[in-house]
Amino acid sequence: MCGVAGIVSTSPPDPQQVRAMCRLITHRGPDGEGYHSDANAALGMRRLAIIDVVGGDQPVYNEDRTVAAVFNGEIYNFVELREQLVARGHRFATDGDTEVLVHLYEEHGEDLVTHLRGMFAFAIWDMARRRLLLARDRVGKKPLYYRQSGTSLAFASELKALMADAGVSREVDPVALHHYLTYQYVPAPWSIYRGVSKLPPGHLLVWQDGEVSVRRYWKLDFTPRPVGSEREAAERARELLLDATRVRMVSERPLGAFLSGGIDSSAVVAAMARLSDRPVKTFCIGFDDQRFDEREYAATVARRYGTDHHEFVVAGASALEVLPTVTRHFDEPFADSSAIPSFFVAELSRQHVTVVLNGDGGDESFGGYRRYAYMNRVGRRQAPPRLQGLLNRVGSALAESGTAPRLRRVGRGLQLLGERPQHRYASLMSYFTNESKDALYTKAMHEQLAHVDSYDLIGEVFDTSRSDEDVNRLMDVDVNTYLPGDLLVKVDITTMAHSLEARSPFLDHHLMEWAAGLPGRWKVDGQVTKALLKKAMAPWLPSELITRPKAGFGVPLADWLRCELRPLAFDLLTDHTARSRGLFRPEVVRGLLQDHDEGRDRSTRLWSLLQFELWHRTCGETSCDTATAAPEPAAQGHCG
Known part of the structure; x- marks a missing residue:
C-alpha cells in the first residue's frame, strides 16, 4: 500500500517536483520512498509496507530496466501470477506483489489489468516506447488524479500532490460544484478544480509522446444468468x-x-x-x-x-x-x-x-439499501405528463415544509411521481434537488450551468444497464456512482x-x-x-x-448543527468571505440556517455548504497540505 506520483513529458521533467508531491502524501506511506528519473519521466512513491516488508521497495523494474512501475494497493493473486511468469522465463528481484506488474506488462501490455485480483492504482513507464500506462482497479478502491498540460502529464494518488505546483490554476469547476451539491461528492472524471481529472474506476490511461487516451476495461455486468436454488x-x-x-x-x-x-x-x-x-x-x-x-x-x-x-x-x-x-x-x-x-x-x-x-x-x-425496496414498490408508474409539473411543485413544497417526517415523506413521494423514471432514483439520491439548487444559485451561476443536469449522471447508467429488473439496475447505478464516488x-x-x-x-x-x-x-x-x-x-x-432493520453509518448531524457546530456554520456561511464568492444567494443560505434553528431539518444541505466553505478556506486558495493550519473552530453553541 502506497501513495504514488509522477510526471511524464516530451521534455525532461523536474524530479524535485515529484519529490515535493510525494512529501505531501507521506501519510499514505510512512515506511519509505523511492524514485525513478530519466529524460521523459519522473516517478515517485511513498510506501506503507504490508507484503515483503524488508525487500518490497519501489519503483520496480523488469530484467533490463526498460520498464518501471510504482503501485498503490494489493494484488491478492500475485503468488499465482508470479509462478506463471517464472514458468515463462521471467526473473524476479523481490518477493512482493508489485513486481508482477512489469512482467505482466511485458507479456500482455494493457491487458495485464484483466489478470489482476485486487485493489490498485499504478503507473507503468515503458522507456523504450516513451509510453505511460495508468490504471485504476475495477470498482475504484484506490484513487488516481491526473492533469494534462500541453505535452506533459502529472498524476498522483491525492489531489493535494498535484496542486503542489504553484503554477496550477485553483479555479473551481462550476460543473463539479453543481454535481457535488446534488450528491455530496465530486464524481469522476471531474475534480473540484478545472483542468484536473480523476481516472474513473475500471479505466486505463495511456500517455505516449504527449498524446492521451482513456478507455474502460471493466464494467460489472448485471445481465441475468441461469441460477440454481x-x-x-x-x-x-x-x-x-x-x-x-x-x-x-x-x-x-x-x-x-x-x-x-x-x-x-x-x-x-x-x-x-x-x-x-x-x-x-x-x-x-x-x-x-x-x-x-x-x-x-x-x-x-x-x-x-x-x-x-x-x-x-x-x-x-x-x-x-x-x-x-x-x-x-x-x-x-x-x-x-x-x-x-x-x-x-x-x-x-x-x-x-x-x-x-x-x-x-x-x-x-x-x-x-431500503431505497431499493422503496423504488421497487414505486416501480415505473408515472403520472400523466400534464400533472408531472404540478406533482413536483406540490411534493417539493410539502417536502420542504414543517417538521413532520410523515409529511416530508409524502412530499418526497409526490416529487418522485412527477419525475421521469430514469431521473427518479437520481432525485431520491439528491441532497440539493434541481429546484433547491435553482433557488440557491446566483444569476452568474445559473448562466454557467443552464444546460447541465446532475440527474443525467444516474439516468444514463440506469438506461444503459443490461439488467431487465429495476432492483438490479439500481445496484448497477450505485456500483458506478455512489460506491466509488462516496463510500x-x-x-x-x-x-x-x-x-x-x-x-x-x-x-x-x-x-x-x-x-x-x-x-x-x-x-x-x-x-x-x-x-x-x-x-x-x-x-x-x-x-x-x-x-433488525438496516441502520446506516450515520451521525446526529441535525443536533450537532443546532448545538456544537452551530456557531461554525453561521460564521463561515454568512460572513463577507463566503458572500463575496458570488456563487450562492446569501438570503437563501441564511434561510436554511434559520429553518434549521426553527426545527425544519436542513442539516444535509447545510453540511454540504459548510464542507464546501471549509474546503475553500483550507485548500481551495492554497496548497492543501495536511500540516497547514486551518481556520480555528468557532466556540461551541448553547445546547439545552
Missing part, C-alpha cells in the same frame, strides 16, 4: 465470501476488522474468525445518542466470536475539533457526514493494527490519513460478478432487503442481528 446460492455466497476474505488476510503486519453491528461487517468478521487461529481484533465507533449507536450489536458479534474488541464514542465536541483535519485530508468538498466516525474508527484501529477488513460492497451486491473515497481517505490499509472482501470482483447475475427478487423481497445474504449468514450470525 436459493439454498445453493446461499451456500455459494458463503464460499465466495470465505475465499475473498482468505486472500485479504495475507499480511506481514497486524490485521483486524471494522465491526459496525451491520450484517456486512459482521459477516466479514465471522469469515475471518473461521480462517484465523487467534482472536480477530475488531473496532467499533458509537455515539451517546442511541438513535445512531450500534455498539450493542457489534458487541454481540464480538462475544460470539471471541474477538479482541475495541470501542470509541464520538461526541459533537470531538467532531468539531477534528473537522478541519478531515477537510484537509479530503482535498475537495466531501459532505458524507459519516466521514467523521470513519476518521475516528481508523484512528482507533491504527493504534493496534496496520490492516483492517470491512464490509463495504455488501449493500451494492446483495441489495441492502470508497470516504474509507480510502480516512484510513490512509492514519497510514491504515483497508480491504473489502465484498468488493472482490469474482464475488461481485457472481452476485450481479442473481435475480433481483433474491436480493429485495418485498420490504426485506439483502434477502439472500441474510439466508446465507443465518448459520454464522445471531438472529437478532439478521432481522
Whole structure:
C-alpha cells in the first residue's frame, strides 16, 4: 500500500517536483520512498509496507530496466501470477506483489489489468516506447488524479500532490460544484478544480509522446444468468465470501476488522474468525445518542466470536475539533457526514493494527439499501405528463415544509411521481434537488450551468444497464456512482490519513460478478432487503442481528448543527468571505440556517455548504497540505 506520483513529458521533467508531491502524501506511506528519473519521466512513491516488508521497495523494474512501475494497493493473486511468469522465463528481484506488474506488462501490455485480483492504482513507464500506462482497479478502491498540460502529464494518488505546483490554476469547476451539491461528492472524471481529472474506476490511461487516451476495461455486468436454488446460492455466497476474505488476510503486519453491528461487517468478521487461529481484533465507533449507536450489536458479534474488541464514542465536541483535519485530508468538498466516525474508527484501529477488513460492497451486491425496496414498490408508474409539473411543485413544497417526517415523506413521494423514471432514483439520491439548487444559485451561476443536469449522471447508467429488473439496475447505478464516488473515497481517505490499509472482501470482483447475475427478487423481497445474504449468514450470525432493520453509518448531524457546530456554520456561511464568492444567494443560505434553528431539518444541505466553505478556506486558495493550519473552530453553541 502506497501513495504514488509522477510526471511524464516530451521534455525532461523536474524530479524535485515529484519529490515535493510525494512529501505531501507521506501519510499514505510512512515506511519509505523511492524514485525513478530519466529524460521523459519522473516517478515517485511513498510506501506503507504490508507484503515483503524488508525487500518490497519501489519503483520496480523488469530484467533490463526498460520498464518501471510504482503501485498503490494489493494484488491478492500475485503468488499465482508470479509462478506463471517464472514458468515463462521471467526473473524476479523481490518477493512482493508489485513486481508482477512489469512482467505482466511485458507479456500482455494493457491487458495485464484483466489478470489482476485486487485493489490498485499504478503507473507503468515503458522507456523504450516513451509510453505511460495508468490504471485504476475495477470498482475504484484506490484513487488516481491526473492533469494534462500541453505535452506533459502529472498524476498522483491525492489531489493535494498535484496542486503542489504553484503554477496550477485553483479555479473551481462550476460543473463539479453543481454535481457535488446534488450528491455530496465530486464524481469522476471531474475534480473540484478545472483542468484536473480523476481516472474513473475500471479505466486505463495511456500517455505516449504527449498524446492521451482513456478507455474502460471493466464494467460489472448485471445481465441475468441461469441460477440454481436459493439454498445453493446461499451456500455459494458463503464460499465466495470465505475465499475473498482468505486472500485479504495475507499480511506481514497486524490485521483486524471494522465491526459496525451491520450484517456486512459482521459477516466479514465471522469469515475471518473461521480462517484465523487467534482472536480477530475488531473496532467499533458509537455515539451517546442511541438513535445512531450500534455498539450493542457489534458487541454481540464480538462475544460470539471471541474477538479482541475495541470501542470509541464520538461526541459533537470531538467532531468539531477534528473537522478541519478531515477537510484537509479530503482535498475537495466531501459532505458524507459519516466521514467523521470513519476518521475516528481508523484512528482507533491504527493504534493496534496496520490492516483492517470491512464490509463495504455488501449493500451494492446483495441489495441492502431500503431505497431499493422503496423504488421497487414505486416501480415505473408515472403520472400523466400534464400533472408531472404540478406533482413536483406540490411534493417539493410539502417536502420542504414543517417538521413532520410523515409529511416530508409524502412530499418526497409526490416529487418522485412527477419525475421521469430514469431521473427518479437520481432525485431520491439528491441532497440539493434541481429546484433547491435553482433557488440557491446566483444569476452568474445559473448562466454557467443552464444546460447541465446532475440527474443525467444516474439516468444514463440506469438506461444503459443490461439488467431487465429495476432492483438490479439500481445496484448497477450505485456500483458506478455512489460506491466509488462516496463510500470508497470516504474509507480510502480516512484510513490512509492514519497510514491504515483497508480491504473489502465484498468488493472482490469474482464475488461481485457472481452476485450481479442473481435475480433481483433474491436480493429485495418485498420490504426485506439483502434477502439472500441474510439466508446465507443465518448459520454464522445471531438472529437478532439478521432481522433488525438496516441502520446506516450515520451521525446526529441535525443536533450537532443546532448545538456544537452551530456557531461554525453561521460564521463561515454568512460572513463577507463566503458572500463575496458570488456563487450562492446569501438570503437563501441564511434561510436554511434559520429553518434549521426553527426545527425544519436542513442539516444535509447545510453540511454540504459548510464542507464546501471549509474546503475553500483550507485548500481551495492554497496548497492543501495536511500540516497547514486551518481556520480555528468557532466556540461551541448553547445546547439545552
